[in-house]
Amino acid sequence: xxxxxxxxxxxxxxxxxxxxxxxxxxxxxxxxxxxxxxxxxxxxxxxxxxxxxxxxxxxxxxxxxxxxxxxxxxxxxxxxxxxxxxxxxxxxxxxxxxxxxxxxxxxxxxxxxxxxxxxxxxxxxxxxxxxxxxxxxxxxxxxxxxxxxxxxxxxxxxxxxxxxxxxxxxxxxxxxxxxxxxxxxxxxxxxxxxxxxxxxxxxxxxxxxxxxxxxxxxxxxxxxxxxxxxxxxxxxxxxxxxxxxxxxxxxxxxxxxxxxxxxxxxxxxxxxxxxxxxxxxxxxxxxxxxxxxxxxxxxxxxxxxxxxxxxxxxxxxxxxxxxxxxxxxxxxxxxxxxxxxxxxxxxxxxxxxxxxx
Amino acid sequence: xxxxxxxxxxxxxxxxxxxxxxxxxxxxxxxxxxxxxxxxxxxxxxxxxxxxxxxxxxxxxxxxxxxxxxxxxxxxxxxxxxxxxxxxxxxxxxxxxxxxxxxxxxxxxxxxxxxxxxxxxxxxxxxxxxxxxxxxxxxxxxxxxxxxxxxxxxxxxxxxxxxxxxxxxxxxxxxxxxxxxxxxxxxxxxxxxxxxxxxxxxxxxxxxxxxxxxxxxxxxxxxxxxxxxxxxxxxxxxxxxxxxxxxxxxxxxxxxxxxxxxxxxx
Amino acid sequence: xxxxxxxxxxxxxxxxxxxxxxxxxxxxxxxxxxxxxxxxxxxxxxxxxxxxxxxxxxxxxxxxxxxxxxxxxxxxxxxxxxxxxxxxxxxxxxxxxxxxxxx
Numbered sequence: 001x002x003x004x005x006x007x008x009x010x011x012x013x014x015x016x017x018x019x020x021x022x023x024x025x026x027x028x029x030x031x032x033x034x035x036x037x038x039x040x041x042x043x044x045x046x047x048x049x050x051x052x053x054x055x056x057x058x059x060x061x062x063x064x065x066x067x068x069x070x071x072x073x074x075x076x077x078x079x080x081x082x083x084x085x086x087x088x089x090x091x092x093x094x095x096x097x098x099x100x101x102x103x104x105x106x107x108x109x110x111x112x113x114x115x116x117x118x119x120x121x122x123x124x125x126x127x128x129x130x131x132x133x134x135x136x137x138x139x140x141x142x143x144x145x146x147x148x149x150x151x152x153x154x155x156x157x158x159x160x161x162x163x164x165x166x167x168x169x170x171x172x173x174x175x176x177x178x179x180x181x182x183x184x185x186x187x188x189x190x191x192x193x194x195x196x197x198x199x200x201x202x203x204x205x206x207x208x209x210x211x212x213x214x215x216x217x218x219x220x221x222x223x224x225x226x227x228x229x230x231x232x233x234x235x236x237x238x239x240x241x242x243x244x245x246x247x248x249x250x251x252x253x254x255x256x257x258x259x260x261x262x263x264x265x266x267x268x269x270x271x272x273x274x275x276x277x278x279x280x281x282x283x284x285x286x287x288x289x290x291x292x293x294x295x296x297x298x299x300x301x302x303x304x305x306x307x308x309x310x311x312x313x314x315x316x317x318x319x320x321x322x323x324x325x326x327x328x329x330x331x332x333x334x335x336x337x338x339x340x341x342x343x344x345x346x347x348x349x350x351x352x353x354x355x356x357x
Numbered sequence: 358x359x360x361x362x363x364x365x366x367x368x369x370x371x372x373x374x375x376x377x378x379x380x381x382x383x384x385x386x387x388x389x390x391x392x393x394x395x396x397x398x399x400x401x402x403x404x405x406x407x408x409x410x411x412x413x414x415x416x417x418x419x420x421x422x423x424x425x426x427x428x429x430x431x432x433x434x435x436x437x438x439x440x441x442x443x444x445x446x447x448x449x450x451x452x453x454x455x456x457x458x459x460x461x462x463x464x465x466x467x468x469x470x471x472x473x474x475x476x477x478x479x480x481x482x483x484x485x486x487x488x489x490x491x492x493x494x495x496x497x498x499x500x501x502x503x504x505x506x507x508x509x510x511x512x513x514x515x516x517x518x519x520x521x522x523x524x525x526x527x528x529x530x531x532x533x534x535x536x537x538x539x540x541x542x543x544x545x546x547x548x549x550x551x552x553x554x555x556x557x558x559x560x561x562x563x564x565x566x567x568x569x570x571x572x573x574x575x576x577x578x579x580x581x582x583x584x585x586x587x588x589x590x591x592x593x594x595x596x597x598x599x600x601x602x603x604x605x606x607x608x609x610x611x612x613x614x615x616x617x618x619x620x621x622x623x
Numbered sequence: 624x625x626x627x628x629x630x631x632x633x634x635x636x637x638x639x640x641x642x643x644x645x646x647x648x649x650x651x652x653x654x655x656x657x658x659x660x661x662x663x664x665x666x667x668x669x670x671x672x673x674x675x676x677x678x679x680x681x682x683x684x685x686x687x688x689x690x691x692x693x694x695x696x697x698x699x700x701x702x703x704x705x706x707x708x709x710x711x712x713x714x715x716x717x718x719x720x721x722x723x724x725x726x
Contacts, residue, residue, distance in 0.1 A: 067449025
């Protein structure tokens with residue numbers, strides 16, 4: 001068993017990054033994720049001599065990530081909603097140039113400057129694009145501090161495997177809450193091979209390496225896009241992660257990710273206590289999305305509720321997967337308010353009565 | 358007077374080459390307009406890389422602008438950066454590989470307008486890199502719009518009656534600004550309009566590469582250049598205009614030079 | 624002291640005829656050709672055998688198409704007028720911007 005510690009989500013993530021052999025972190029303070037940069041500036045260099053830099057902005061941070069990733073480094077940045085918005089151009093460049101890196105969004109309420117309280121309002125931005133052009137991020141949605149830590153190394157491994165940016169989408173509550181976490185072993189930075197395409201200086205035995213997302217000839221640009229789409233298909237085939245609880249006998253299913261899934265689980269337990277056969281589907285990868293799992297469940301349940309801390313974003317993907325086979329509702333709170341299990345129970349009972357009527 | 362190729366080649370064999378295309382400049386036809394200073398700037402950078410023998414340790418960054426395709430010509434590892442972000446990208450590379458020679462190659466719009474923050478903060482941190490700043494007082498790639506360094510009364514496609522100070526502000530002497538920062542190790546302004554200026558510019562680039570290994574801060578070389586196409590002039594005329602108009606406002610020469618003690622180990 | 628003898632070799636197919644070398648040459652030995660290359664430019668050519676190998680033309684050339692040579696004093700070889708490199712079969716090699724300069 002690995003080392004056990006009681007940690008904040010943000011700190012667990014930072015600790016996991018050091019242990020996963022991070023070469024560089026570039027970031028800019030923003031609530032509620034500043035602990036990541038604070039923890040790393042305190043701990044990381046002393047332990048693994050990696051590069052930690054507080055940049056002048058999120059725009060600079062993401063472009064530093066681009067440079068380091070292009071040079072083959074295991075690199076990450078983290079921010080919260082407004083900062084992630086600022087990074088979108090750079091993220092699009094990173095996806096276009098196919099650079100592996102880890103991005104973290106500790107989602108807070110918006111739009112605009114919004115609030116520093118937790119939210120899931122960045123679902124669309126994370127899974128439908130965010131920046132310009134046809135690209136996808138692999139999006140991991142932790143629901144516990146343990147997953148916040150585990151998804152760091154998993155995320156980098158996925159990024160390296162597909163040469164694609166990976167986003168961990170959590171929220172302010174997960175970033176700030178303290179839980180027990182089991183930490184993985186320290187990986188040796190020097191043992192990770194530097195990819196052959198990285199710009200580490202042209203040696204005599206190879207052509208010069210170029211990192212670019214510029215393909216000005218339409219034919220070439222289309223080919224690049226087709227190649228990207230092939231890669232995305234492969235990711236959809238191989239990398240979907242989803243947790244199902246009590247779905248086998250369920251006649252109603254809550255779909256929720258991250259913090260909402262924790263509430264959803266409590267709601268399920270309360271309703272099961274009253275004799276309702278409620279199940280829970282928790283997408284762990286928000287892209288690729290577990291549409292198949294939802295579609296299969298749609299064949300034997302009477303309804304779904306997409307429980308989110310937003311005005312209704314993931315519900316669109318649930319509806320696409322359900323494809324009209326049964327009613328799909330949405331319940332969400334906004335502005336940093338976390339829904340209580342009791343209010344969700346009422347919503348589902350209401351749906352039950354309408355369905356059974 | 359026609360000669361066979363063999364005769365000609367034989368003749369060259371008996372002479373010493375004193376100046377030729379550097380080996381690290383790829384044998385591709387550059388897309389730059391006839392007479393454009395970018396070509397000279399590319400060449401002298403590659404000559405320095407050749408002469409220092411650092412091709413294997415050099416990584417270049419060229420962001421959006423006319424020079425976005427620099428990697429088609431420079432036979433070194435390169436990254437293409439988003440508009441304005443070259444020094445941030447270069448920071449990312451250099452922080453991971455402090456022993457590499459890292460340089461950026463940026464235009465006036467990139468470095469002194471959209472990328473001002475990245476430029477200032479990279480120099481202020483004293484990132485150990487070389488920044489080559491091509492200033493031709495106009496946006497070339499997008500078709501001749503006003504640049505931050507466009508002169509008062511200079512006509513561009515977005516200042517059709519000439520740049521008016523009251524509306525568009527003043528031309529930005531960012532090089533002088535950067536020289537004030539403690540992180541700047543070497544700051545100079547050069548040009549590539551005459552043979553003697555090309556030699557001086559090359560020397561400045563050489564210093565910029567050479568002094569990176571001292572780890573004492575940023576080397577910044579501005580190159581005042583021409584844009585015959587967007588200035589609406591023939592190349593020869595454009596160099597004359599550069600000399601008569603740009604150079605009085607952007608005077609050539611070193612702005613900040615390291616002390617002898619600073620560079621004695623270079 | 625005997626005058627230093629030099630020569631240039633111009634890659635006419637890559638030349639864009641910007642004329643910067645012509646004005647940079649202190650010997651006035653360069654001019655633009657009457658013919659055009661495959662890109663459609665009047666390319667630079669050496670019109671007079673007075674090159675000293677000073678390299679000015681090469682220094683200002685944005686397309687790095689000029690190779691400059693200087694005479695090897697040991698051989699004392701008389702220098703013919705410079706020609707071009709990368710010549711492909713069907714290009715006629717003509718020296719000089721006008722009739723007079725030829726031959």
